[in-house]
Amino acid sequence: MMTCKHVTRLLSEARDRPLILSERMGLGIHLFMCSGCRHCGDQMDLLRAACRHAGGGEGEKTHLTL
Amino acid sequence: MDDPGAKVDQEVAADLSGFRDDLLRFAVMQLRDRSLAEDVVQDAMVAALEGKDGFAGQSSLKTWVFSILRHKIIDLLRRRGREIRFTDLAMEGVELDDAIDTLFADNQRWTPEARPGAWESPEETLSQQQFWVVFRACLDHLPENTARIFMMREFLDMEVAEIGERTGISAGNCHVVLYRARMKLRVCLEREWFTTEEKR
Secondary structure (H helix, E strand, O other): OOOHHHHHHHHHHOOOOOOOHHHHHHHHHHHHHOHHHHHHHHHHHHHHHHHHHHOOOOOOOOOOOO | OOOHHHHHHHHHHHHHHHHHHHHHHHHHHHHOOHHHHHHHHHHHHHHHHHOHHHOOOHHHHHHHHHHHHHHHHHHHHHHHOOOOOHHHHHHHHHHHHHHHHOOEOOOOOEOOOOOOOOOOOHHHHHOOHHHHHHHHHHHHHOOHHHHHHHHHHHOOOOOHHHHHHHHOOOHHHHHHHHHHHHHHHHHHHHHHHHHHHHHO
């Protein structure tokens, strides 16, 4: 079982690179059980949406595929 | 005599000047230099006006002028050369990592105080003026070199590989820097915006 700290690292990296299968699975299992980390991921999405919005972009795109 | 071309120019110019504050704020954040930012925004607006046939319709005008500005800022950063100071970046990292460590207990799970809560929907959040004041303040609190990397990624929309080519930092290091920036920003927003929201 991944720790929350490890998961937050992966949540961030998922927004910059495609995760490998084992990372995706570990992350998925953890997120299923941990609302704190789920919220952390949502918050990172909001950060990205805010940056795109401030940059005049339309909508946001993420690399996150779970 | 009415010149339809001149009329369109005027309309586009009026629309563009409506975006000027947004453009300027964006440029100042990236460049951290007010007069340089004013120059580059001016350039972008002129370029947008000159190439006004290059965009399709009013809805995308803002997106389009921002993309011109983005390219001009990237050019500027490149010509300015070495914008990241590695020793400073590393020192910033020590402090940011210490702050991240305090969020987790010895077993590397969230402490009860640090456990992230549910935020309201992005649409609702981003439509509130006050949110942007807090967001900018939180961005300003990011250490300088860390902020530059974060902005290249999230504002200039550069991929990690491209940031590496520009700055010389490795992909691994870039991921770490982006992680630190995101954690610092979300803690700042949670504290300064979302918590006070609940208290209201």
